[in-house]
Amino acid sequence: MNGFHRMSDRDFKKLKEFIEAGPGIKISAGKRTMLESRLHSRIKKLNFKNFREYLKFVFEYDTDGRERFKMIDAITTNKTEFFRESYQFRFLLETVLPVLMAEYGTGIKRPLNAWSAGCSTGEETYSLAISLSEFAEKHSGFRFSILGTDISVGALHGAVRAVYPEESISIIPLHIQKKYFLKSKDRINRLVRVKPSLRSKTFFKVLNLNNRHYNMPGKMDVVFFRNVVIYFRRSKQIELLSRICNSMTDGGYLFMGHAEALINMKLPLHRTGLNVYRYSPEEQRRV
Numbered sequence: 001m002n003g004f005h006r007m008s009d010r011d012f013k014k015l016k017e018f019i020e021a022g023p024g025i026k027i028s029a030g031k032r033t034m035l036e037s038r039l040h041s042r043i044k045k046l047n048f049k050n051f052r053e054y055l056k057f058v059f060e061y062d063t064d065g066r067e068r069f070k071m072i073d074a075i076t077t078n079k080t081e082f083f084r085e086s087y088q089f090r091f092l093l094e095t096v097l098p099v100l101m102a103e104y105g106t107g108i109k110r111p112l113n114a115w116s117a118g119c120s121t122g123e124e125t126y127s128l129a130i131s132l133s134e135f136a137e138k139h140s141g142f143r144f145s146i147l148g149t150d151i152s153v154g155a156l157h158g159a160v161r162a163v164y165p166e167e168s169i170s171i172i173p174l175h176i177q178k179k180y181f182l183k184s185k186d187r188i189n190r191l192v193r194v195k196p197s198l199r200s201k202t203f204f205k206v207l208n209l210n211n212r213h214y215n216m217p218g219k220m221d222v223v224f225f226r227n228v229v230i231y232f233r234r235s236k237q238i239e240l241l242s243r244i245c246n247s248m249t250d251g252g253y254l255f256m257g258h259a260e261a262l263i264n265m266k267l268p269l270h271r272t273g274l275n276v277y278r279y280s281p282e283e284q285r286r287v
């Protein structure tokens with residue numbers, strides 16, 4: 001067994017119920033081994049003999065909820081990268097921002113609000129911050145703020161720290177790297193950190209998108225909600241997306257991941273680019 005812990009059917013059922021009611025992520029029977037392996041390190045670290053003991057602790061004795069957060073960190077998939085699906089950032093700069101500015105004066109009459117929902121360790125949020133900063137340089141008076149939210153506290157710690165391996169920014173042109181990142185002096189561990197001037201444009205918050213009533217600091221003009229809904233059942237996807245729509249300004253733009261086309265969902269959105277949708281509550285065309 002190599003000390004590897006297996007879950008009983010009862011434990012799996014309990015864990016599945018907790019995950020589906022909390023984060024809301026879909027747990028199929030095929031995910032059992034994945035869960036066992038991801039939670040193995042927690043069991044080892046806390047010196048529990050098996051899953052039964054670990055889950056008993058989490059559900060009955062974890063009074064401050066700390067271990068629940070660790071458990072959520074372990075079960076969420078946080079894979080992300082800078083300028084992932086870069087064509088969408090081009091679309092943002094070339095189409096979305098000029099349209100919002102022309103139609104509503106967004107960014108000029110008031111700051112543009114952007115939201116990276118399910119931001120993981122922050123790469124998407126900072127890619128947005130770089131794009132909007134570059135746009136602001138060319139359009140005098142353009143102002144913006146960016147919110148990054150995630151359910152994983154561990155991932156958000158990474159986002160706030162904003163330290164990344166140097167190779168993770170290789171997709172970014174050198175002059176932009178120099179403008180927005182500091183390089184560590186340690187040439188063995190080769191790390192970069194987002195400069196404070198760019199970090200100050202962003203703020204991060206823990207937010208469970210499966211929570212029926214979450215509070216947003218304001219309506220969002222641009223929402224990046226990419227590579228998150230794939231982890232949810234279709235009915236839950238619609239629920240999550242409806243709530244996101246309620247948090248958007250009329251005419252706001254929603255960016256989805258490449259495998260997340262919204263089809264027959266009866267949402268007040270219409271497709272306007274490659275996995276990009278526009279929120280129009282009054283519109284007849286609905287995805």
Ligand SMILES: C[S@@+](CC[C@H](N)C(=O)[O-])C[C@H]1O[C@@H](n2cnc3c(N)ncnc32)[C@H](O)[C@@H]1O
Pocket residue numbers: 022023024025076077078079080081084117118119120121124149150151152155207208209210225226227228231257
């Ligand atoms: C694969 S990452 C996507 C990161 C980024 N959006 C991107 O496309 O590169 C999915 C993120 O969704 C987050 N997530 C999963 N369930 C969530 C929930 N119920 N509420 C908020 N975030 C959630 C995970 O913690 C994870 O960081």
